[in-house]
Amino acid sequence: MTTEVVKEKIRTFIQGYIQVPELKDDEDYFASRLVNSMFAMQLVLFVEKEFAVQVESEDLEISNFNSVNSISGLVARKNGVGHS
Amino acid sequence: MKIELTPAQAEAQQSFRAFVDAEIMPHADEYDREERTPPEVIRRLAELGYLGATISEQYSGRGMDMVTFGLLCEELGRGSISLLSLLTVHGMVTQALTKWGSPAQREHWLPKLATGEVIGALGLTEPNIGSDAKSIESSAVLTGDSYLLNGRKKWISFGQVADLFLIIAQCEGKPSAFLVERKDPGFSSKPISGMLGFRSAMLAELHLDDCRIPSENLVARVGFGFSHVIGSALDYGRYCVGCGCVGLGQACLEASVSYVNKRKQFGSYLREHQLIQQMIANMITSIKAARLLNYSAGYLKDTGDPDTIMETSIAKYFASQMVNRVAQDAVQIHGAAGCSSEYPVQRYLRDAKIMEIIEGSTQIQQIIISTYGCMKLARKKRTKT
Numbered sequence: 001m002t003t004e005v006v007k008e009k010i011r012t013f014i015q016g017y018i019q020v021p022e023l024k025d026d027e028d029y030f031a032s033r034l035v036n037s038m039f040a041m042q043l044v045l046f047v048e049k050e051f052a053v054q055v056e057s058e059d060l061e062i063s064n065f066n067s068v069n070s071i072s073g074l075v076a077r078k079n080g081v082g083h084s
Numbered sequence: 085m086k087i088e089l090t091p092a093q094a095e096a097q098q099s100f101r102a103f104v105d106a107e108i109m110p111h112a113d114e115y116d117r118e119e120r121t122p123p124e125v126i127r128r129l130a131e132l133g134y135l136g137a138t139i140s141e142q143y144s145g146r147g148m149d150m151v152t153f154g155l156l157c158e159e160l161g162r163g164s165i166s167l168l169s170l171l172t173v174h175g176m177v178t179q180a181l182t183k184w185g186s187p188a189q190r191e192h193w194l195p196k197l198a199t200g201e202v203i204g205a206l207g208l209t210e211p212n213i214g215s216d217a218k219s220i221e222s223s224a225v226l227t228g229d230s231y232l233l234n235g236r237k238k239w240i241s242f243g244q245v246a247d248l249f250l251i252i253a254q255c256e257g258k259p260s261a262f263l264v265e266r267k268d269p270g271f272s273s274k275p276i277s278g279m280l281g282f283r284s285a286m287l288a289e290l291h292l293d294d295c296r297i298p299s300e301n302l303v304a305r306v307g308f309g310f311s312h313v314i315g316s317a318l319d320y321g322r323y324c325v326g327c328g329c330v331g332l333g334q335a336c337l338e339a340s341v342s343y344v345n346k347r348k349q350f351g352s353y354l355r356e357h358q359l360i361q362q363m364i365a366n367m368i369t370s371i372k373a374a375r376l377l378n379y380s381a382g383y384l385k386d387t388g389d390p391d392t393i394m395e396t397s398i399a400k401y402f403a404s405q406m407v408n409r410v411a412q413d414a415v416q417i418h419g420a421a422g423c424s425s426e427y428p429v430q431r432y433l434r435d436a437k438i439m440e441i442i443e444g445s446t447q448i449q450q451i452i453i454s455t456y457g458c459m460k461l462a463r464k465k466r467t468k469t
Contacts, residue, residue, distance in 0.1 A: 013390075019462050037218070038393055038452060041315035045390035057184045057304040060312060 006051070006075055010068045013046050039080070040056040047071060053078035087379065091301065096152050100159035103132065110164030115284035116431050119277050121167060126245070130200025134160075134171060138320075139178050143194035150385035154327040154378050155281050161331025165435040166284035168331070169241040170203075170302075172324040172443075176317035177204030177250045177319060180261065184304040189263065193248065196467050205246035206321075207237040207264070207290050208314060208436065218310050222253040222292060224262055226299060231255070231262060233270070233295040242250070243288025244275050250303065251292070252314060258307035270295030281434035319393050321443040322400040327378045329403035329439050333371040336407070336414035336432050340364060343418055343427075354417065363413040370410060374403035383419045401449035404439040411436040 007025060015023055017039050029035055043067055044055045053075060064074040089097065107128065115121055129135055137153050148156070160168040178197045181189055187228025196202040213220050222235025233253055237243075249264045264271055274285040304313050341364065344354035354360045377399035384392035411433040415422035422429045440446045 001360075008190075017459055019459060036452075036455065037311045037315065038397075040311040041319065042390040042393050044312065045388060045392070049388040049390065057186060060184075060305045060308045 001051075003072060003076070006072050009050055010071050011052070013043075014068065017042070020082050023068065025072075028066045028067075030062060030066045043071075047075065051075045051079070087376070089155075093149075093152050093155060096148075097155045097159070100156050101162075103289040104159045104163035108160070108167060111427065112164040112167070112284075113428055113431060114308075115164065115166065117283075117284075119283045121170065121242075121245075121284045121286060123245075125167065126170065127200065128201065129167075129170070133198075135174055135200040135203075136178070136198025137171070138175060138195055139182065139198040143190065143198055145178075145194070145198040149382075150323070151379060154323065154382040157324045157327035158331035158334070158375070158378075159213070161328030161404050162335045163331075164284065165328055165332055165439070166282050168324065168328040169282060169285045170266045172321050172328070173205045173241045173246070175324060177248065179320040179359045180250055180303060180313045180317045184261075184308075184313050186300070186303075188300065189303065193263070197248070202247045203242065203245060204248045204250065205240055205242045206317060207240055207243075207249045207251040209237060209239050211236050211238045211289075214443055217252070217314070218259055220252055220254060220259060222251065224253040224255040224260060224420055226255070229299050229321075230296050231263065231299060231302065233262065233292040233297065235292050237290035237292075239276065240273075240290055241282065241285045243273050243290055244286040249290065249311070250317065251290075252309050253292075255302075255306050255309075259314075260306045261303040261309035261312035263301040263303060264292070264295060264297055267299050268295055279438075281431075281436070283431075283434075298299055302403040318443055319396055322396045323381055325443050326374070326381065326396065326400040326403040329436075330371060330375045332376055332432055332436060332439070333367065333374065333403075333407045333410045334408040336410045336429060337364070337367045337371060339427065339429050339432070340367065340414045340417045342422075360417060363417060367410045367413060370406045374399070374406045377402055393424070394453070397444070397449050397452050398444065401446060401453060404436075405446060407436045407439055 011023055014029065018029055018035055047053060048055055059074060064070055133146040134156060136145035137148045141147040146391055157168060157171065160171060174197065178194065181193055197204055208217055210220055210222060222233065224231045224233045233251065235253060247266050251262045252259055252263060253263045270293045272291045273288040275287060279287060344360055347354050381392055381395040381399045384395050414429040415433050418427055418429050421427050424430065
């Protein structure tokens with residue numbers, strides 16, 4: 001799966017939960033308070049199911065989840081691929 | 085689409101039902117009156133593997149799928165909602181540790197929790213904090229290689245007997261999760277009695293007075309106690325409660341059907357009176373609807389679908405409101421007898437009310453579901469235009 005495909009899947013998922021006309025890949029939706037606390041667990045389940053990776057406690061850094069780019073980077077690292 | 089239990093799930097359901105009929109139903113009213121759950125009942129749940137129902141077999145659990153676990157919750161809820169609450173709070177701790185515990189925490193605690201050697205409970209709610217859970221007042225401060233916890237937790241199910249508590253406290257100004265043992269210095273509990281329902285759930289207030297725990301008892305990372313650790317636990321708890329409501333509703337229905345088949349008024353059995361038939365029909369239909377919502381939530385859990393979180397909230401919301409209507413009708417059908425200790429329906433009604441309050445009140449579920457629904461619909465509209 002290419003990085004662009006990964007990002008498109010992430011964008012599509014996140015846009016199901018926040019009301020913004022366009023989501024930039026580096027937009028921090030946690031800082032913008034666009035999501036609620038339940039979204040955090042929905043995001044974890046999405047990443048695990050969609051990209052077949054296991055999110056663990058050491059991955060719990062806001063910087064791993066707060067934008068399309070950061071999630072894409074997490075997925076790449078979990079799959080043993082360098083950040084692109 | 086196929087909505088049908090597998091043969092293994094149907095077989096498990098039969099065994100859960102047989103256990104509840106033989107060992108819980110005959111004594112549940114007595115436990116309710118005495119406001120206690122005897123230790124031998126907890127040991128029996130442990131022997132049957134129910135306390136480790138969803139814990140992986142790797143850690144001595146039963147490794148049940150979530151639909152089967154939902155069936156267990158339904159059957160226990162039919163027998164005793166107080167007893168179900170043990171499975172709920174104990175399971176919330178195991179769920180949180182399974183998902184967010186360190187390898188050392190999982191290795192140490194999960195086998196003990198699975199076999200019932202250790203009983204778990206959740207310490208979230210406080211005297212001043214209920215629905216606004218992120219604003220908890222309990223605190224945790226790192227001092228050397230230990231955390232010092234201070235605060236009060238209230239309405240803690242099985243807080244009188246649990247050995248291990250998952251406590252949420254503010255650490256560095258952020259909600260964080262900690263494992264606290266009953267034997268830890270500075271920990272004490274005070275029984276709570278005289279509740280409306282959940283009377284044998286052995287509720288307690290927990291006191292943390294300079295309670296010192298090892299630093300490795302932090303679960304996950306500082307700041308993720310509410311969003312992730314409690315997020316996982318609450319989702320699990322809501323599923324237990326939703327399924328338990330279906331079981332409680334079923335108990336109301338079964339008691340009512342038994343009663344209308346034996347009591348006569350105006351020369352005919354109650355079952356022949358049309359206004360009674362209306363109540364029975366509404367019971368049957370709404371219980372079935374709630375059961376299907378729970379099946380859906382359980383199925384989504386088994387497939388790891390992120391929609392399970394919202395579906396579980398919807399199932400809990402619907403089922404807990406449903407069971408209040410059903411329990412009220414059950415008491416109404418029984419008349420004065422239903423208000424007495426001669427019949428269990430008065431317990432069912434008292435317990436039903438609690439189900440609308442725990443693991444996120446009806447009003448909190450309404451906020452969650454409405455906010456989510458508006459987002460989804462707005463997105464569909466954007467996609468079309």
